Amino acid sequence: MTQRKRDLDPTDLRILAELQKNARSSFTEIGAAVCLSAPAVRDRIKQMEDDGLISGYKVVLDHAQLGKPIRAMITVQVKREHGRWRVPDCEVLELFSRSPEIIRYWSVTGDVDFVIEVVLPSMKSLEELHRKLEAWGIFTTYMVLVT
Numbered sequence: 274m275t276q277r278k279r280d281l282d283p284t285d286l287r288i289l290a291e292l293q294k295n296a297r298s299s300f301t302e303i304g305a306a307v308c309l310s311a312p313a314v315r316d317r318i319k320q321m322e323d324d325g326l327i328s329g330y331k332v333v334l335d336h337a338q339l340g341k342p343i344r345a346m347i348t349v350q351v352k353r354e355h356g357r358w359r360v361p362d363c364e365v366l367e368l369f370s371r372s373p374e375i376i377r378y379w380s381v382t383g384d385v386d387f388v389i390e391v392v393l394p395s396m397k398s399l400e401e402l403h404r405k406l407e408a409w410g411i412f413t414t415y416m417v418l419v420t
Contacts, residue, residue, distance in 0.1 A: 281326075284309065288317055289327075296330040336392040341374075343393040344417040348385040351410040362386075365409055374402055386410070 281289075287307040291298055300311035300318070307314070321327045336344060351365060362380070369378045369389060378389040393399050399414070406412045 285317060285321065288314060289321070292318075292327070292330075336376075341392040341394050343391075343396060343399055344420070345391050345393075345399065346415045346417060347389045347391060347406070347412050348415075349387040349389065349406060349410050349412045350385045351387075368405070368409070372402070372405075374398065385413075 284307055288303055291303045291306050300314040303309075303318075304311045304314045309317075318327065336342070349365075351362070365387065366378075366380075369375050369387070374391045374393050375389050376392055378387055380386065381388055391399070391402060393402065403412070403414070
């Protein structure tokens, strides 16, 4: 993928707005909304993908319907000894990527090192995750009430 800067015209911006409303819209549907043919829309979208402006299409899952109604954000401050992490960051990130309950994680600046988003089937499974995290550092859990 080539990354180059290009100016977006008003039609490109309208196409992006249509994709943000519904990324599954067909080229024909988008074309009708922006007054272009389906092939012209396809070419413009392909160009925006090639330019790195569009990097993917998000799938939003309803985790509650998938049997995981518990959703939380957890901040993690990794334990330190002599100013260094007791556990290398690559091991922490490996734990995050191996844990199916962790759906997203970010390395952040500030008074914590990571923010993780989790979805779980029960409060008992949240308790089990807490036991795992205790070995790595100090954490705070924020239950998600509304998304």
